[in-house]
Amino acid sequence: MLAFIIQRLLQAVVVMLSVSFVSFALFQFVGDPINNMVGQDATAEQRELLRERLGLNDPWPLQFVKYVGNIVQGEFGMSYRVGVPVEDLIADRLPATIELVLVSALLALLIGVPMGVYTGLNRNSWLSRLFLTISLIGISLPTFVIGILLILIFGVWLQWLPTFGRAGVVDLGWWTTSFLTLDGWRSLIMPSITLALFQLTLIMRLIRAEMLEVLRTDYIKFARARGLRNRAVHFRHALKNTLVPVITITGLQIGSLLAFSIITETVFQWPGMGLLILQAIQFVDIPVMSSYLVLIAFLFVLINLIVDLLYFIVDPRLRLDSLGRGAH
Amino acid sequence: MRNVFKKLLLMGVALTLAGIAEAKTFRYATTGDVLGLDPHTNNEGPTNTMKGNLYGRLLHRKADLSLEPDLATKWEKLDATTWRFSLRQGVKFHNGNAFNADDVVFSYNRQTQESSDMSFALATVKEVRKVDDHTVDIITKGPDPILLLNMPIFYIVDKEWTEANNAFEVVRASGSTNFANVNANGTGPFKLVEWVQDTRLILEPNPNYWNKANVQHNLTRAVFTPIANDATRVAALLSGEIDLMYPVPLQDVNRLENDPNTLAMQGPELRTIFLGFDQWRDESLDMPGTGKNPFKDKRVRQAVFQAINIDAIKRVVMRNAAAPTGLMIAPGINGFQDDMNDRAPYDPDGAKKLLAEAGYPDGFPITFDCPNDRYVNDEKICTAIVPMLERVGIKVTPNFQTKSKHFNKIGLPEKNNTTFFMLGWTPGSYDALNPLMQLMTMGKPGHGDYNCGQYNNPRVDELTEMIKTEMDEGKRTAMIREAFQIHKDDFGHIPLHQQALAWGVRKDTVKSVIQRPFNDVDLRYVVMN
Numbered sequence: 056m057l058a059f060i061i062q063r064l065l066q067a068v069v070v071m072l073s074v075s076f077v078s079f080a081l082f083q084f085v086g087d088p089i090n091n092m093v094g095q096d097a098t099a100e101q102r103e104l105l106r107e108r109l110g111l112n113d114p115w116p117l118q119f120v121k122y123v124g125n126i127v128q129g130e131f132g133m134s135y136r137v138g139v140p141v142e143d144l145i146a147d148r149l150p151a152t153i154e155l156v157l158v159s160a161l162l163a164l165l166i167g168v169p170m171g172v173y174t175g176l177n178r179n180s181w182l183s184r185l186f187l188t189i190s191l192i193g194i195s196l197p198t199f200v201i202g203i204l205l206i207l208i209f210g211v212w213l214q215w216l217p218t219f220g221r222a223g224v225v226d227l228g229w230w231t232t233s234f235l236t237l238d239g240w241r242s243l244i245m246p247s248i249t250l251a252l253f254q255l256t257l258i259m260r261l262i263r264a265e266m267l268e269v270l271r272t273d274y275i276k277f278a279r280a281r282g283l284r285n286r287a288v289h290f291r292h293a294l295k296n297t298l299v300p301v302i303t304i305t306g307l308q309i310g311s312l313l314a315f316s317i318i319t320e321t322v323f324q325w326p327g328m329g330l331l332i333l334q335a336i337q338f339v340d341i342p343v344m345s346s347y348l349v350l351i352a353f354l355f356v357l358i359n360l361i362v363d364l365l366y367f368i369v370d371p372r373l374r375l376d377s378l379g380r381g382a383h
Numbered sequence: 384m385r386n387v388f389k390k391l392l393l394m395g396v397a398l399t400l401a402g403i404a405e406a407k408t409f410r411y412a413t414t415g416d417v418l419g420l421d422p423h424t425n426n427e428g429p430t431n432t433m434k435g436n437l438y439g440r441l442l443h444r445k446a447d448l449s450l451e452p453d454l455a456t457k458w459e460k461l462d463a464t465t466w467r468f469s470l471r472q473g474v475k476f477h478n479g480n481a482f483n484a485d486d487v488v489f490s491y492n493r494q495t496q497e498s499s500d501m502s503f504a505l506a507t508v509k510e511v512r513k514v515d516d517h518t519v520d521i522i523t524k525g526p527d528p529i530l531l532l533n534m535p536i537f538y539i540v541d542k543e544w545t546e547a548n549n550a551f552e553v554v555r556a557s558g559s560t561n562f563a564n565v566n567a568n569g570t571g572p573f574k575l576v577e578w579v580q581d582t583r584l585i586l587e588p589n590p591n592y593w594n595k596a597n598v599q600h601n602l603t604r605a606v607f608t609p610i611a612n613d614a615t616r617v618a619a620l621l622s623g624e625i626d627l628m629y630p631v632p633l634q635d636v637n638r639l640e641n642d643p644n645t646l647a648m649q650g651p652e653l654r655t656i657f658l659g660f661d662q663w664r665d666e667s668l669d670m671p672g673t674g675k676n677p678f679k680d681k682r683v684r685q686a687v688f689q690a691i692n693i694d695a696i697k698r699v700v701m702r703n704a705a706a707p708t709g710l711m712i713a714p715g716i717n718g719f720q721d722d723m724n725d726r727a728p729y730d731p732d733g734a735k736k737l738l739a740e741a742g743y744p745d746g747f748p749i750t751f752d753c754p755n756d757r758y759v760n761d762e763k764i765c766t767a768i769v770p771m772l773e774r775v776g777i778k779v780t781p782n783f784q785t786k787s788k789h790f791n792k793i794g795l796p797e798k799n800n801t802t803f804f805m806l807g808w809t810p811g812s813y814d815a816l817n818p819l820m821q822l823m824t825m826g827k828p829g830h831g832d833y834n835c836g837q838y839n840n841p842r843v844d845e846l847t848e849m850i851k852t853e854m855d856e857g858k859r860t861a862m863i864r865e866a867f868q869i870h871k872d873d874f875g876h877i878p879l880h881q882q883a884l885a886w887g888v889r890k891d892t893v894k895s896v897i898q899r900p901f902n903d904v905d906l907r908y909v910v911m912n
Contacts (some may be wrong), residue, residue, distance in 0.1 A: 085788075086786075086787025086791065087787050087791045087796060088787065090786065090790045090791065090794075091786075093425075094425065094427055094500050095426075095808070095809075095811065095833065096426060096500075096503035096811045096817075096821075097426070097503070098829060098832065101498070101500070101502075102795075102796075104497060105498070105555060108555070133560070135555075136418060137418060137564065137565070137580060138419065138561060138564055139565070139580075144580075203614050203615075203618075206614070206615060206618045207618065210618055210624075211618050211621045211622045214622055214623070217622075218615060218619045218622050219608075219610055220582070220583075221582070321611055322612050324609070324612065326581055330611070333611070334415070337785075339787050
């Protein structure tokens with residue numbers, strides 16, 4: 056098991072290296088940061104000086120090597136925009152995104168799983184049909200439209216919820232949280248629903264399809280024949296056997312929630328990583344962009360590792376296998 | 384005893400009520416955050432405005448663009464190259480330090496470092512000399528008729544504070560964070576309470592402000608929030624969470640006008656949007672192998688000018704939020720000539736004739752370089768111009784790019800790699816000399832950095848050199864007129880319009896605010912209900 060984890064972490068390093076290599080190759084096409092950093096009245100000499108100082112005159116493979124060299128020493132560079140260390144910027148923004156993603160993922164699971172089970176068991180009830188119709192909206196409407204609709208209804212017309220920002224933040228020193236105040240929760244509601252809607256729909260539909268599949272199998276029939284109660288059959292036997300694909304998808308989705316909360320964060324001006332990367336791209340803030348991508352690559356590998364470990368818990372066959380063969 | 388308690392309670396209530404009535408928090412938003420608070424690091428519109436709330440200057444530019452005393456009480460010319468400024472006494476910085484001549488000299492030294500983006504404002508200054516504690520002489524390299532116009536962008540910092548925090552050097556994106564870029568200590572009417580990057584910047588009135596008795600605003604607090612998304616920004620204003628926001632997307636102007644609680648304030652901006660031609664290559668980039676560059680012929684440039692229907696662009700693309708222009712500078716810029724602001728008429732048939740005369744009856748191909756995220760509706764304007772040029776026979780390949788690529792392609796980094804391009808310009812000094820140097824002349828340091836088509840006329844060069852040092856205003860204006868007339872007759876560029884500013888304001892909370900044409904919110908002028 057330990058060997059397995061170490062192996063995965065080594066893979067993470069390779070993934071992070073390749074991601075940053077590819078991203079450095081791509082940065083050549085994003086544009087020149089100098090124009091964003093200086094005003095129109097800067098002289099050609101001033102521009103050249105700055106370009107030289109930032110090392111932008113080096114060929115990109117050399118820029119990449121320097122970047123990796125700095126990272127190994129724990130230096131992520133300085134943001135071009137305000138000139139603060141990138142790790143500080145990311146540390147400032149990470150809590151906002153993690154809390155948003157956490158709430159969205161919980162929403163998606165806590166609502167999506169029961170809805171999926173219900174629609175799988177009661178295929179033809181009117182409630183199932185209603186759920187499926189609503190879920191179509193979740194799948195088909197783009198995130199920014201959902202966000203703007205929510206803002207319009209609950210922010211502008213009803214004025215129940217704030218239209219933008221992350222209010223009521225409590226600073227714990229190492230972490231900023233909006234979980235501790237009413238204002239914090241109020242400002243979390245709309246962004247997390249917007250972000251959760253797609254995942255919720257996906258989970259619900261996946262569980263429904265898997266349930267329909269599993270309910271037809273022999274062991275469910277035998278379980279019923281053994282006289283087990285419906286609840287035991289549905290949840291202990293059926294649901295548990297649907298979970299492997301659900302965990303895989305949920306894991307991957309949490310990764311993409313983290314990485315791609317860009318749109319939701321922009322619509323709600325949520326001060327997280329998504330907003331940071333968007334602004335970094337517009338400004339061609341290379342240190343922020345590269346560190347962000349490396350971090351996201353790491354998170355993806357980490358989440359996949361957790362997913363793999365969860366398989367062991369859910370599926371006893373894997374445990375037997377690995378006991379037989381040692382770690383794989 | 385009980386009575387005393389009751390009285391105290393009543394007093395408390397009264398005080399609280401007074402407190403509520405007095406608390407005037409002004410919340411406003413625009414697309415992006417400031418780039419930093421260091422007055423000498425960046426030169427960017429919204430950032431400069433914020434610096435103006437925090438930092439004092441020798442002179443302040445009023446809403447009508449005229450100058451008024453700030454840290455200087457009076458100024459006089461001693462000779463052609465020396466100005467003497469008497470400094471205001473008793474002024475204190477936010478931290479309580481006293482302001483004196485040493486701070487002015489120190490600020491000059493700091494702002495003129497090569498890495499400072501604001502050094503252009505003092506490029507003509509040779510030396511700032513302390514005469515006594517409250518008098519300084521500014522000595523220019525040669526006669527400088529517009530020195531005073533640059534004083535509102537000469538920001539005064541506190542010598543002791545800056546040195547104590549080891550922040551003299553303007554560093555950018557390398558080494559350590561500059562302390563002065565994330566903290567502020569000025570003499571301006573507002574002081575910094577808190578800045579959380581990309582989230583909020585909170586200001587409060589400066590209790591030490593020298594002109595506290597005469598301030599126009601009645602704010603107790605101002606909260607600046609960047610909101611990147613247009614729709615969210617509009618929604619935040621409509622829901623009453625902010626009191627003012629800009630820019631209003633042109634399609635939402637009517638909506639704000641129709642809402643009883645909001646209003647859209649519109650006015651012309653100082654930036655002039657224009658098109659330019661490659662006038663220097665012997666062979667156009669788009670006509671390889673022909674050895675021809677049609678834009679070297681004045682008749683062709685005139686034809687392109689007259690093929691563009693500026694009224695259609697104003698009406699359809701800009702929804703009337705633009706002022707078509709015939710000059711490269713806007714009304715309000717020193718040197719603007721109202722009687723010269725007319726445009727050659729829209730005349731596609733005449734344009735075709737001109738092209739035929741010039742030897743291009745069937746037109747010729749061009750690539751049209753255009754930014755898509757810099758100016759109001761920039762891409763849409765270019766999209767509208769394409770068929771107008773196609774109509775007279777010019778085959779246009781549009782090339783829309785993000786600003787960070789566009790400016791490099793047409794600018795010096797790629798050696799003006801363009802045939803036909805769009806650009807916008809606001810003179811940083813609010814004087815005609817700046818566009819003459821940057822857009823219409825070339826070949827010397829400080830000249831032609833954005834003369835992307837390399838327009839070149841020896842007489843304009845000569846006039847520009849004279850305008851730099853001519854101290855007599857009448858003579859100087861005559862020279863500016865002559866230079867602009869030559870450029871106009873040459874069809875050196877195609878000025879299009881000054882885009883309109885559009886601010887969204889809550890009528891129920893904001894009593895009055897002044898919209899200066901440089902599209903910024905000067906908190907000095909905000910009055911709340």
